[in-house]
Amino acid sequence: MTLNQTKAPEIGEEIAVIKTNHGDIKVRLFPEASPKAVENFKTHAQNGYYDGVTFHRVMKDFMIQGGDPDGTGRGGESIWGRSFEDEFNPEYHNLRGSLSMANSGPNTNGSQFFIVQKSDVDDGFIGQMKKAGKDGGFSDEVIEAYEKLGGTPWLDFKHAVFGQVFEGMDVVDEIANVKTGANDKPKEDVVMEKIEIVKYK
Template sequence: MGFIQFEKPAQGEEIAIMTTNHGTLKIRLFEEQAPKTVENFKTHVKNGYYNGLIFHRIIKDFMLQGGDPTGTGMGGESIWGKAFPDEFSEEVLNFRGALSMANSGPNTNGSQFFIVQKDSVEEQMLGQLKGASFPDEAVEAYKEHGGTPWLDFRHSVFGQVFEGMDIVDAIANVKTGVQDKPVEDVVIKKLEIVAYEG
């Protein structure tokens, strides 16, 4: 069994299209594995909440973080107006390309998310995963795809970029300043939910 994360969406499945000032990403959403998280994200998207926001924190060989209306990393809230619980599944992990919730500790999800950009996992880390009785299949997938396994079961994975990882890599290479904030704004011009047409 391979991870569903690396499968293309089915015809007609609802996906997210993120248009940035660097290019466009297509994201598959994992409604079954993270129903509340996906509901929160989709509702925000449909309400235009994310349009015009910046990626306020970018760390090359790690991740891009956005979804905060204040652009500081301190703001944003869920569609319910309060933090909501984490949703973890062994079926979706923080592989390269994962769309995950940013948080400030357990069960503190609001509107902020990040996209995992790291394209490799060090041998030592892979060894630790095996030692921690991580499933062999997950270790193999991390070896093949890269990612951030230390974030698993700490940050809810609810989507996967399946088109546009070259754009994610380009964004990861922008010049950043204080607190990993890009010197020139990286903007989410538009986020929309559409039916996948293949």
């Protein structure tokens, strides 16, 4: 069995194209797993909320984070004007390439998100996942996906996964490798020029 998260999109499925000054990142969205997070992201994208916004926090071998119009990591809000609750699903995890909600604690989701860039998982975490097992949210398929792809399992059930990059991980890697300064902020702006919501062809 293959995880739905790692499957290619189907023709006609809605996807997001994050157009950056480093290239395009194409993402499958998972409304069945995180309906509010997807609605929030799609509506912000279609309203131009993310146009010209930076990836303000970039950490090589970890993740790239954006979605704050202030560019500080402290700004941004949801389409409802307030924080919304976490949506966790045992079938969706913070694998390499996952698009997940950034937050400052439980149920504090706003407009910020990150893409996991880490390409491996420490053996210690694999052991912990095996010990936790399916009842702990880590099926054999999930553990296998982490072993194959990499990712950040310690963020599972803390940051809701609502999408997965299926094309453009080379762009994510390039962004993750830019020079950064204080607070992991890129020295030269990494800009999301636009996020388009389109049907996959």
